[in-house]
Amino acid sequence: MRERLDAALAAHAWVCEHLLDVQQLVTDAFRQPAGPAAAPAQEARVLLHRLGCLSLALDRLVDDVDAVDRSTGAGEEALARLLAAPCEVRFTAATGEPVTVEAMTVQEILVAAREHVAGIRRIVEAYGRDRLTVRARRLRSSVERLRQLATEAAAEGLGDGADPLAALAVDGLLDRLAAAEAAGRGRWWRGDVRPERDDGALEAAVDRAVEQVDTARRRLRRGCHAELTGRLEAYRQRAADVGRAEHPEVERAYREAVAALRPDVFAVTDASRAVQAYQRAVNGGTP
Structure with a gap:
């Protein structure tokens, strides 16, 4: 259980740090998101929004972990169940589209977050080339x-x-x-x-x-x-x-x-x- 807890906290820290990084990256790259920048800016912001949804799921998990009283046997069992269960990730959209909910493990969230961060960097690099x-x-x-x-x-x-x-x-x-x-x-x-x-x-x-x-x-x-x-x-x-x-x-x-x-x-x-x-x-x- 300790390994799962450490992995969850490490994933939370990684996603939080890189979410801040790519938020600034998108802001710097698309200060005037019109004309040729409109399409890549929108694509980057969609990925950024999804990354934020992944981050919120880990935020909720950490909140739930912090709320567990680990001084009792029942608390330890509750923590073990919490860490073993998948997280509920709510993907929303600014366009008014219906919310989609996916059950994802911490490792799956981390893998998806890494893909989104890499995708945002590729979009910005492609737009910023030359x-x-x-x-x-x-x-x-x-x-x-x-x-x-x-x-x-x-x-x-x-x-x-x-x-x-x-x-x-x-x-x-x-x-x-x-x-x-x-x-x-x-x-x-x-x-x-x-x-x-x-x-x-x-x-x-x-x-x-x-x-x-x-x-x-x-x-x-x-x-x-x-x-x-x-x-x-x-x-x-x-x-x-x-x-x-x-x-x-x-x-x-x-x-x-x-x-x-x-x-x-x-x-x-x-x-x-x-x-x-x-x-x-x-x-x-x-x-």
């Missing part, structure tokens, strides 16, 4: 999201304090993009960086950089989540040691911190503040 502006927008957006996350982590004392962008060396690539874009607009580029001929190398370099930046952001996000979860459990143990674990205020603060650490809503600053609030409650309201 469109350097789309790729440039994706890279700048990814860099900004990583920079923002790193700033939030540092402000909350999470991570090692190192700049994750420094190791990726994307500044030179951004300069090359700026030069290529300026040349494409008929502007003469002045400076050390000269426009390069579009032979596909720049586009490929941007695609690799986007994947590296997104991977670094997911790694940092997971690290922050793990660090905050570790802090929360350490404070939970302290609460038990000092006899305050069942105090109503302490228990309420713990539930709020656990809720803030859920992968589908996890935001570094909010989760960190919730864990800090629990620490204060454990300490009797003192810093």
Whole structure:
């Protein structure tokens, strides 16, 4: 049962992370979803919507898991039945079409989610092929999201304090993009960086950089989540040691911190503040 629980939680975390990624990807690629972009934008959004439905099914499963009292034998049996049963996935459509419901195992949901994520990426790539502006927008957006996350982590004392962008060396690539874009607009580029001929190398370099930046952001996000979860459990143990674990205020603060650490809503600053609030409650309201 432990393996099934871990698999369900891991699938939930993966789908939540990648849903956020492809939502941003579609937003960046189809800022003006008209004309030539209309068809691929619609196709991508349909897949994105279905991915959201899969994510909601896992959200409900995790909610049900959290609601089970595992301190009793009956609770353990209820949890085992819950993890063994397929999830009810409700596929809706913005067009008013009837809702369809499918029974899917966690593994089937994860496989379908991976296919949808890959499909969205293929659609965006096909639309963005030979469109350097789309790729440039994706890279700048990814860099900004990583920079923002790193700033939030540092402000909350999470991570090692190192700049994750420094190791990726994307500044030179951004300069090359700026030069290529300026040349494409008929502007003469002045400076050390000269426009390069579009032979596909720049586009490929941007695609690799986007994947590296997104991977670094997911790694940092997971690290922050793990660090905050570790802090929360350490404070939970302290609460038990000092006899305050069942105090109503302490228990309420713990539930709020656990809720803030859920992968589908996890935001570094909010989760960190919730864990800090629990620490204060454990300490009797003192810093």
